[in-house]
Amino acid sequence: MxxxxxxxxxxxxxxxxSHTVPLLPSLNKQPSQSELSQQTVSEAVVNMLENLGVRHAFGVSGGGIAPLWTTLSRSSIQVLHFRHEAGAAFAGVESYFANNCPIVVFTTTGPGLTNALTGMFAARWEGAKVIFISASTPAPQRGRWAIQETSAYTMPISGIFTSGSLFHYATTLENDAELPEIACRLAQGLAKPGGFVAHISIPTSIQSSLSQVPLSRVAFSQSIAxxxxxxxxxxxxxxxxxxxxxxxxxxxxxxxxxxxxxxxxxxxxxxxxxxxxxxxxxxxxxxxxxxxxxxxxxxxxxxxxxxxxxxxxxxxxxxxxxxxxxxxxxxxxxxxxxxxxxxxxxxxxxxxxxxxxxxxxxxxxxxxxxxMPEPLDLSTSILLPHRECITIEPSTEGAVRPEVLMEAIQKTIVEQSDAVVMAESGNSFAWAIHTLRFIQQGRFRISNGFGAMGHLVTGVVGCAFGRNGKAVAIVGDGAMLMNSEVSTAAKYQIRAVWIVLNDARYNMCDQGNSAQGLKGADTEIPRTDFVNLARSMGADGIRVERESDLEAALEKALASPAPFVVDVIIDPTRPAPIGGRIQGLISQRSKEVKN
The missing domain is CATH 3.40.50.1220 (TPP-binding domain)
Incomplete structure (x- = not known):
């Protein structure tokens, strides 16, 4: 040893x-010489992605990425056009976890790139396999204030365009001679265990230029400890x-x-x-x-x-x-x-x-x-403690208590369907973690590492698409108003379901501040009618104001072939099970004061 x-x-x-195992993918599609003479860099990149096992690309278009976006759209890779780059990135992460296939996220220059970065951080923290492709400003125009200039003159190169704490591998493709190395790096990264997040930045002029560089077959034998x-x-x-x-x-x-x-x-x-x-x-x-x-x-x-x-x-x-x-x-x-x-x-x-x-x-x-010798029963004679499960009877009066909503989700969705249940950052995932009970792996998803609000309110679209089935997101009204991608789900008829805890406030912040003795911060949100909002975008929905109507509403959501929003009017006074987090924050504050 x-x-x-x-x-x-x-x-x-x-x-x-080390135990050596052969790891593929391989790049084995080699165009003929005549095809090479007519192939653009965009076409070469897309061929490379196809051979790496990419089946889907999520993103938002723009002038800077137009040549590559158009080429992707003509390829075997299915392209989904989102409403916001962060939504595309979060959806890409959850699509990966739904089907274990590497995903491409694409954006244009400037804000297109920066809008997606939060999703890329989430991908890195979550351990997804994502290839992020963005456009950048061509070399002759850099430093001259080009439209949405994306270069070292306007953005920090370190960390965004270079490998580091955000991207496992990052580079800018300046000419087609660099394609073979990029292909090798991507194949090697995707073959490794765990996550792999790469960023390939391609200047607009390079995307449409011709390439005569063949991509040879690539295979790796990776040593795994x-x-x-x-x-x-x-x-x-x-x-x-x-x-x-x-x-x-x-x-x-x-x-x-x-x-x-x-x-x-x-x-x-x-x-x-x-x-x-x-x-x-x-x-x-x-x-x-x-x-x-x-x-x-x-x-x-x-x-x-x-x-x-x-x-x-x-x-x-x-x-x-x-x-x-x-x-x-x-x-x-x-x-x-x-x-x-x-x-x-x-x-x-x-x-x-x-x-x-x-x-x-x-x-x-x-x-x-x-x-391990069998049997080796090392348990003590004392009975193990178990979580306490308290059932609250539904009421016909007042707003919906979140505990009752969770029990309805448990009975109707967890126990009577195969849908993946996702819980958004905030009181939503506090209630789901504490209350819901799962007996199968792969039925529950949260994103708590980077903890980006809006991750799963948009990620549910990628999950439902990736698994070609139902995915249900339990979300707050604040997250739902951030970036829900209901419109994207409606366009592609993706069977996503949103259950909105509509309490007209950022309630984790409200309850957390109160528990810490902090007063005066505004956490209220104007009440939103999420059903009418969903229907205006081509989805369907139902509002629930009484606990006795919960199960019927959830059954309707599961049966719907279209994206569906369940807008639940929530009692905001019920304290979420976030005591441990509050104690941690108070402890951190106390240490800062002492120091």
Missing amino acids: NTQSLTQKNKKVIVSP TASEEAIAECVQLLSEGPFAIWVGFGARHAAKEIRELAQITGAAVMCSPRGKGIFPEDHSQFLGVTGFAGHPSVLTYMQEQQPLRVLVLGTRLSEFTSFWRPAMVPARGFIHVDIDPEVPGAAYPSAETLAIQSDVGAFVKALLKQ
């Missing part, structure tokens, strides 16, 4: 021998020393079956991050609840009263959203933390004893099961 000590305190990292037998043996030994818990994150979503088997033969308690809901069935007797933001008190009860010897962390960064970095979540003997990214283990809890394993989570758990 190759063990390397890092500078972080109490962190032991196991870097396992996997757990060695020695590393697995050490993990088995440590886990066998006493009761342990399993902390499941979104990065473990492809190992749901193996994680359930591991829990059942060991008796380990299981908890999940907010993004990890459904990977381990929430109705299982060994499931404790959700950790972190809008999580369940049962998790802290377990960690404080039945503290396990160790916690096996699978595919989660243990970020603030997932853990609030609570000391109570650190077990007696620390973590065994498995992640494909070697920089993740130990980062959230640098002072905790951590054995870091760099490996694909699925490969690790499969190897662990082979060496």
Whole structure:
């Protein structure tokens, strides 16, 4: 076993021998010499994208990107024309997670490019595979105040046009001789595990120029770090020393079956991050609840009263959203933390004893099961605490309480359909995380890493399109007014559903400020009729003002072949389950004052 000590305190990292596997895609479509002599750079780029497995491109047109946009529209790649670049980017991220196919997002120069950047940050944080193609100003016009000039004279080059913390790979295509290298870089990035976000900027004049550079066949054999037998043996030994818990994150979503088997033969308690809901069935007797933001008190009860010897962390960064970095979540003997990214283990809890394993989570758990003695029931005789489920009877009077809405969504959508349920940033995802219960992986999506408001109110369009089925977004009225892409869904008859918590305010801000003792900020929004707004754009909808009408309205939304908006008049006084977040903000403020 190759063990390397890092500078972080109490962190032991196991870097396992590499397992070499062939990774494709390949670029194998080679035009003839006569075709090359007539091929534009745009055509060469589109051919490259087709061979990389791109099937869909989302974006907004403009003069700077016109040659490439037109070429995309004539290709086998289906092009969806959105209303805003951020909406196209967010939809692209969710389309990727719906069908696992790399997506292209395209924009024109200037604001077209900058409008999409928030979506690109979200793609990077979420771990999507996105190729972002934008236009830039041709070299002879740079520095001369061209229309929407996009160059080093008007924009920061570092980070936008170069590889770094935003893009894994970024470059400007200045001539067709650079195409082979770009093709190789993109193929290599898409073949790697995890996310890959690239930016190719192409000056308008280059897009329409002729290219005679052939793109040769590209294939990669990528070395992937996997757990060695020695590393697995050490993990088995440590886990066998006493009761342990399993902390499941979104990065473990492809190992749901193996994680359930591991829990059942060991008796380990299981908890999940907010993004990890459904990977381990929430109705299982060994499931404790959700950790972190809008999580369940049962998790802290377990960690404080039945503290396990160790916690096996699978595919989660243990970020603030997932853990609030609570000391109570650190077990007696620390973590065994498995992640494909070697920089993740130990980062959230640098002072905790951590054995870091760099490996694909699925490969690790499969190897662990082979060496784990069976049965190895390390559970205690004390019953595990479980999340408390309280049912509130619907009323025929007053505005709709969000808890009652969530129960109707649970019964009508989660349990009686196969729709993906998505929850937008704000009180919407607080209620959904805390209240909804999933027993299948892949049925629930939130975007809490970068936490961009508007991500899933537009991402639901990409998800429904990508899976060719229903996707339902639970959103606030503030997010719905930002950038909903209902018009895009109507144009392409995408079966997206929006359930709007219409309380005429930014209610997370309102409730959060009140909980922190902050007064005077204006959080109110004029009441909007989202049904008439949706119908004006070619969609359908229904307004719900009474709890007794919820289930019928949701059933109508599911049955609709068109995009559909359920406008729910919400009681704004019901406190959302955001206490942990508020305590964290107060704590941060207190530290700033002390410092």
